Amino acid sequence: MTAPDLIVAEPAHDPAPAASRTLRRPPKPELSAGQKKALRLARTLVWPAIVVAILVTQIPFLVTIYYSFQNWNLMRPGSRGFAGFDNYVTVFTGGAFMQSLSATVVITGSSIVLSVLIGLGIALLLNRKFFGQGLARTLVITPFLMMPAAAALIFKWSMLDANVGMVNWGLSVLGVDPVQWNTDFPALTVIMVLTWQYTPFMMLILLAGLQSQSKETLEAASVDGAGPIRSFLHMTLPHLRQYIELAVLLGGIMLLQVFDPIAIMTRGTGGTKTLSYLLYERAFVGLEIGEAAAYGVITVLLTIVVASVALRLLFKIFSSEGAKS
């Protein structure tokens, strides 16, 4: 567990972690004939998957970069041509981008924080022996299995509707007037659905972390007089760190691309126009291919910022695994 700390200490702005690792790799050891054969086999087996991944994801992205330098609106087919950085200038000078960026940060950020916190709470509750433990876990993971489109619709109409929604009925029992969630608090509405759907996912990862903690250590701490809160803060939480990071990372990857609840519940109104929804609107409603492609490229660049932090973390996990074996 000491080796990973060396990797974390790398400069944070390192743009290509893979390349820098190649440089630091020790000289190749001489391989026996059998090992060479095994290596050739390994490469043959991996290649088809790599080729498919390149064809389906990487090449379209390269074309997107090309489009982002084109002046191209599908409504005016004749006027297509090289545009230089015009599309990027349009993106950064128009007000839509900054609004969209803040919407993305608010929605993604709050959904992650809320679902990790609630997920941790539920994981702690489910990690003890109690009546109906298995059934409770089954019920709790259900929101994650729900089709997002169905979840968004059920929340919009059945839970949060101003007239017949269950949440407003619950509030009316408490004497609170009905709230127009969907029109008055659109961002909150989206965050509620996302938190509901992603909490089980976070919970599963954190529960796995809790269950991998050695019981003997906790018992020893309890014998030594450490209360439940102290042993949680000083032992469980540090142990869970790696799991929390992973939960945040995986949740972040999925939530940054989130589209369904926005398209279904708010259509991008009231501070819910995230980058992926804005791109969809520019490309498929405004038919501005060049400008939409520029949004796509920028979205990827932003994701790389998140991803480079994430990759570092994953590398840390891989290298600690390597140290073990």
Place this chain on the structure above:
Amino acid sequence: MSTATATPVSTAARASTTAPPRRRAKRMRHRATSTALTIFTWIVTLGFFFPVAWMVFTAFKTEAAAATRTPTIFTALSLDRFVEVLDRGFGVYLINSLTASVMSTVIVLLLAIPAAYGLSIRPIIKSTDALFFFISTRFMPIAAAIIPIYLLLQGLGMLDNITALSVLYVGMNLPLAVWMMRSFFSEVPLEIVEAAQIDGANFFTELVRVVMPIVAPGIAAAALICFIFAWNEYFLASLLTSTMARTTPPFLGSFVDGRGQFLAVLSAASTLAVLPVVLAGWLAQKRLVTGLAMGAIK
């Protein structure tokens, strides 16, 4: 059997008679806390599950009973809403979803099993680089690739085509599958593989006879997760399909037209749409947990 059941009773009896009063009070308090925690856990659990339960319950109501301000609990229940949903051609969308999910999952497995095996063959050189490549494709928002894909499919006349959609789902799920399965493959003990090689088993028999049974649970978990992601996918499906190849999520999204009462029929459609994945997820819960959490951690 009798001794096993008798032991806890006798220890409990001994404890309650011999323990000093203060100890007993402490134990009582401990038990009260434990019961309170259990009740709290169940309140949270049922609160979390409530929207799903309410959706299923509403699906069996009449529209009038579903659209009341104060929820109706005691009301006539029927399957009429499900019949209504199926009359609107819902079956076709379910079949399209099934086709896309199964087709993409099978292709993902065909590509990912050899790749994951290849990545776990020793000596591992550059395997982390290949692995990083797969993970990094997963980081890329689908939005960055959608425009050229849309224009290409439009040019080829392949919009509204279930095969085209399935191929894109392969691209979406492949990295995840490779990543998860690799962790299961690397758990195969080296001795087993070497023994198979000494026996003269060639690569294919080795993979099928020796390695596959060990990693089968991991493959099942990866397959289930790929299936779930494909079944639930909305963005690509809503952009790339219209009538023939329309899958369930975009159909659901356009289900509400705002005219008349629709809550019960919407609930019925949603129930049908989520049923396959929720049931599969419940049944294969252990695998799902292993696949998601352990596959991701290791």
